[in-house]
Amino acid sequence: MxxxxxxxxxxxxxxxxxxxxxxxxxxxxxxxxxxxxxxxxxxxxxxxxxxxxxxxxxxxxxxxxxxxxxxxxxxxxxxxxxxxxxxxxxxxxxxxxxxxxxxxxxxxxxxxxxxxxxxxxxxxxxxxxxxxxxxxxxxxxxxxxxxxxxxxxxxxxxxxxxxxxxxxxxTFDTVRDAYRNKTRGIAAKYAGVLPRLRCAHLGAYGEIANGNFQREFNGSWGTNVAQDLGADYYGQVKVKGGGSKEVSEYPSIEELPSAFGEAEVITYTIAADGSTPGGVRYVLDSPLWKGLSAVKAGRVYPLRYTEATTYGSAMATADAVDKALEPLLNS
Amino acid sequence: MTTVHTAPARSRSGARTAWFVVAIGALAAVAVASVGVGAHAIAPADVLRALFTPTGTSDDIVVRHIRAPRALLAVGVGAALGVAGVLVQVISRNALAEPGVLGVTTGAGFAITVGSAAGFTAPAAGELALAVVGAVLATAVVYAVGRGSPLRLVLTGVALSSVLSGVSLGMRLLLPDVFDEYRFWSVGSLAGREQAPLLVPLLVIGAALVGSVLLSRQLNAVALGETMARSLGSNVAGVRLGALVLITVLAGSATAIAGPILFVGLIVPHLARRVAGGSVPWLVAHAAVLGPILLLTSDVGSRVLLPTGEVPVAVVTAFLGGPVLIWAVRRYGAAPL
Amino acid sequence: MSAVVLRRGRFSVRVERRTLVFAAVAGLVVVGLALLGLCYGAVWASPAKVFAALSGDSGVVIRQWRLPRVLAGALFGAALGAAGAIFQGITGNPLGSPEVIGLDAGAYTGALVALTVLNGTSTQLVTGSVLGGLGAATAVYLLSRSGGLSGLRLVVIGISVNAMLTAVNSWIVLRAELEIAIAAVGWSAGSLNGLGWDDVRIPFAVLGVLLVVLASRSRAARQAGLGREVAVTTGVGLERLRLQLVLIGVGCTATVTAVAGPIAFIALSAPQIGRRLAGAPGVPMLPAALTGAVLLLVTDLLAQVLLAPVPLPAGVVSTAVGGSYLIWLLARKVGSR
The missing domain is CATH 3.40.50.1980 (Nitrogenase molybdenum iron protein domain)
Incomplete structure (x- = not known):
């Protein structure tokens, strides 16, 4: 209307x-x-x-x-x-x-x-x-x-x-407490590893048609549950734009090396069914992506269920992040 | 065209050739400039080094894998849209016509939207095929319904475009998943296409451009009016059908790789007419150079204005093209071709 | 051709008999559709119940919710149809409709600016869209005025302005937050959903005045439609008349867009459909207005029924319905040859 x-x-x-x-x-x-x-x-x-x-x-x-x-x-x-x-x-x-x-x-x-x-x-x-x-x-x-x-x-x-x-x-508080217990447990598991790493997140809302990608910082869709597990997504947006643009930005694909060059771990959003969204696939296929140090080191992890907006669904997100980051524990 | 060798005609022809050479020079300059401009500027010397003796630095990758393909794409798409615009205007004898009114652009975009709504996640090549098929179907419908007269052809095209975009709009309201896909195909852009397979569509465009040059002499007769063309012995229906096929292929492939960039197809023929007069072969030649210049300039503009590449090139073409077209109409009037 | 002359004191109107028959039939259809619209809803109300509600105090849903919506469908449709007839008559081109020459796009720009730059309150949105529509019309008018309001010229300039505004709109939507972008896309397809008396009272008054003024100018407009020579010899100030008509058309389009959003294709198709059904020469106002009313009422009913209980935006359906009918008409004409 x-x-x-x-x-x-x-x-x-x-x-x-x-x-x-x-x-x-x-x-x-x-x-x-x-x-x-x-x-x-x-x-x-x-x-x-x-x-x-x-x-x-x-x-x-x-x-x-x-x-x-x-x-x-x-x-x-x-x-x-x-x-x-x-x-x-x-x-x-x-x-x-x-x-x-x-x-x-x-x-x-x-x-x-x-x-x-x-x-x-x-x-x-x-x-x-x-x-x-x-x-x-x-x-x-x-x-x-x-x-x-x-x-x-x-x-x-x-x-x-x-x-x-x-x-x-x-009922709400019961579910919330279950989420908090779960994330506390997972965070303890990663306490020795995750908080010391410089993380960066590649979001799903980059526009191929604009030749850009979405970088998410602390407090964004792709990062907020991982933060509960102890991850720190360093840096902040260059120009704050209100709403989600307070915590995420859309640089040109040409700026991939300067945006993610210093990251030790890169996480990226994938769809709930496990498929890779177009805007993410575009970045993963770029020759510039392959030159990033985190990519060369193999420390790149896909995250599912990043769109959670309730504690119940965020428990699935926490499990998904846990499963994705597991290789970090063995390194 | 039967050329009468009088002095004015020869000087006219000389002016056309001179303008054509100037235009080609301008195209080369704009193309070089477009590779240097972007999120950060790269000096011309570094551009040449990256192109011929690459060392694998990130600047080299940017030049070779992002900016050079983008410039090539702009040249191909610009030429295709410009020439398709000339052909549409000639066969419909309507100064308002453009490839979009024949439903080519909407058909292509619609096919892709339907494809993604049906869960058809094809690679870029499949998407391209889908777009061309959609364009051909839309054109076939418009031609079957509106072949009676140029005006009806345009009217049918606009009607079909509206129906299809209405259905697309309804679909993207009902299926928000398709929404992002639709946003990709609703505004034409040269950014982010460098990973798509460009060789095949560019070759197709090249072949269609050659075909347009070959057909342009017969179109010259059609441009004079049907009765005149028949009396000159032209197969009007055949020539028209040939032109329609070329328009569909040109604008269809251009849309499939760059999305709808409508304005180029409308403005380039008007500009070309200023230097080429009414001669269709010259119109085609000038449009094939002016189209790329317009598109490359717009693309450079889009990157200079907002280095994050946030402004799609179709937005800039409308901004550059709109005022120019208004000026052209005010200066020369909008007489039918 | 048979004609009927209606006389009342000094005033006389000469009407083609077929137009008169068409007007009577279309009027009946409008009334029937309006009744159906009053009956249909989450709960079906029998016609007897509807009449009881209209005459008595009961049935608040029918009187306060359904009645303003149905009346808006009829009146807005008539206003859009008349506006389309005005612009198509003046430009002498079926493509010369308000939505083609940028009025809808201008109104949308105004609303988008209010939505994204300002807070997006109701008053800002309405003011923004009216100002945007008027701005677009003024720009088109001023740019095409110096050489007289020659049709083709105005349409080409209008298309340029429309392309520029559409580009601006896409750019704003692409820049916007995803949430706002989705809302803005919803807005881009107009809808009568949720209209109450408070929303339509002022627009009804404005449209009423505009349509009455238009009716008083319709005889002169008909003469103007016969050509400049006739109009001049019968003493009609052509430029002044055209200016008045343009202002009425802009007023109708902007008022409807401000309240209901852009309902595409009614202004484009109603005059063409009405002209064919009424068998009248030129682009007559009355058949266009009546056809517009029928189209919008049908459209709004379909929008409610198709995915009940979730209502679709009427603009989506209007595009599909109006466009399909126009294509069918064109196809039938071709077939009967």
Whole structure:
């Protein structure tokens, strides 16, 4: 969808009255949740939400987070990019739930959301994309909490806030603690090796059409779980660009020697199915890559599942990193 | 073309030859400059040393494996698009026509997008074949539907292009995995193509350029109008079909290796017409040199403006070409060819 | 050809009989589609329920959500069709549509700048896209004015401006964060999804005024379409009339784009389809507007049905529907020869 609308509160109030009347709830104050409420601080301000929501709608990044946290979901947006990361149980839940929106915020089916009769809507899209959503119309259906991603490594706090809003912190914290235990264990294994090495990461979002590659530093998609295991991705971006460009940059392929020349270990992103993405293959095939000292030393490791945005899926990432880096222990 | 040997015609011909020589000189200069420019500048002496006596330094690798293939690619693609643009404008007798309106570019891009959506992860050579097949199919459809008149041909081409790009847009909204693939093929670029097999497509382009020169004399008659061409004894349908095949091959291979660089096919014929007049053989010759110059200059510009190579060359061609085309139209008008 | 003269006091309008029949049929189709649009949704409402909702207080979903969307489909479609007819009539070229000469691209540039450089609030996006559309139109107009608004010239200049703006747009999207890029791509295919009364009230008023003014100028525009000589002898100030028409066309396109995003191909195909169905000479306004309304209503319904419950952007479907129909029309014409 197009342009965000100049929505006004008056229309929304009229709407709310009519809607819930149609649904037969008979409440006099339909947009305010029945039962105990609390005030929650989200990207879109301080929102009054039910203390224990019963029927939750999730979109965007909130979909995998709330599925995993076992929130009482009644409808979700599609989330194809997260599918390869889902466990079979999560995937089964994803498949059974009603889809009320598509991949992009523009593809939101407001009538389907209204029909699901939610008491809370959690929107997990980045702030600029919020403009694509009729927040007023959604607010007429149920309280709307917008919690979107900012930095790539910020999924830890983000998914916790989303789970908190949906009243699903208990399960969430169990999974989080399992992740922390796991990474602590793996980090201990590598304590003598990994922290002393200068690491660099080649990301998957380089554009062949621009002849560039993506270098990820600490705190980016490809690096944040490996950091939990003790890896340090030295250096920082030349020009900070906000969002993911605070922690990753896109130099020309000609600059490969100056970017990765000093790295002792290079990790690179591969797809969940183990295939090498085009932008990465382009770099691996370049004659300049073959001249790098880390490549000559054979210290180049592919990492799977770097797109994790939940603790549950990040456990798979941690295992994958562990498996990939194993040769370091024997050297 | 029946050349009448009068004094003005001879001086015109002399001017054309002089311009042609100047253009070739300019092309050589731009080509050398383009190899020296990039993420960091390399002196001309070092460029020559890297080309002829390489020692395997990273500068040598950059020159031999990244910049030289890129310059070669620009020359081939520029010539192919420029000549294809001339042929389209001549057979459609429409100053607005360009290879893109015949659906060649969209067909090629669409075939690749569909291929990746269907999980067809072919090597670069397969992708190239896919693009050419898509271009041929699109052109065949447009020609079958729109062969009645030049205007209808253009209209059908635009309609088909729109349908295909609409379907592509829908697909990339539904399949975000294809999105990155689509971004690659939606803006033409010379960067990052150096690893693709270039020899076969460049040879194909070379052969098609030769074919265009051979066909250009018959096209001269067609350019005068169908009735005139028939009375001069030309096989109008045959010549048109030949030109269509050449356009498809030229623009199809160019798109397959560099993505859609539309503007070159529109602007080069207009520029060539300023120096070559209405003679199709001269138009083809000038377009074959002006196309590479435009593309190489744009490519150098893209690397000077943003050394990270972030600006695809198609963006720069539009920026260089747009104002030039506007100037040409304002200066000379847009009379039909 | 038979014609009907409608008289009311001093005003008289001479209408071809076939055009009149077409207008009546198209009007009925619009009403039928609108009713279908009111019935269709997450929950199907019977026509009886729809009428009850329209007359009474019940059925907020129908009155507050579906009604503005359906009305927007009809009115926006009519505005786009009329804008297309204006530009195609003035330029005398079916390719001379707003989306071809850069108005949509300009509006998109404005919105992209608001989305990436500024904060991307609603007001900024709307203001940005209107300013962008007006800017593009002004540039095209000023650049092509000095030699009169000669058709081909304006289209070529428009295509140049469009190419430059499209290049800028691609560049912005390529530079943008992946997240913003995906949102921007969603925006590039217009949609009526989520439109409420607050969104459409002002655009409806603006479009209403523009269409009424256009209707009052349509007789003069028809004469202008017959050629400069006739227009001059009947005392129509041709340049002034064209300027007025261009402003109306720009207003229609920019208003629709600002609220719904660029809905491609309606402006390009509606005038051509309407002209053929109505069997009228030139590029008449009324058939174009009615066809535009039908096209956009059908498009919006399909967009909701195809992947229900997930709605597709109408712009994606409009491209496929309008383009396919145009190709079919062209093919049928060829076949009947």
């Amino acid at each position: 197009p342009v965000p609308r100049l929505a006004r509160a008056v229309g929304a109030l009229v709407l709310a009255a009519g809607l819930t009347a149609g649904c037969g709830s008979g409440s006099d104050e339909p947009s305010a949740p029945t039962g105990a409420t609390r005030v929650f601080t989200a990207d879109n301000g301080d929102i009054t939400i039910p203390a224990a929501p019963k029927r939750v709608i999730a979109t965007g990044y909130a979909v995998p987070a709330l599925l995993e946290a076992g929130a009482p979901l009644v409808g979700i947006s599609t989330w194809r990019r997260g599918l390869p990361m889902m466990t079979p149980q999560t995937r089964a839940a994803y498949d059974t739930l009603a889809k009320v929106a598509g991949e992009s915020a523009a593809e939101t089916n407001y009538e389907a959301i209204a029909q699901a009769e939610p008491d809370l809507i959690v929107i997990g899209v980045p702030k600029p994309v919020l403009a694509d959503i009729e927040l007023e119309r959604l607010r007429a259906i149920a309280p709307v909490v917008a919690l979107g991603p900012s930095l790539p490594s910020g999924w830890r706090e983000l998914s916790r806030r989303q789970a908190d809003a949906a009243g699903a912190l208990a």
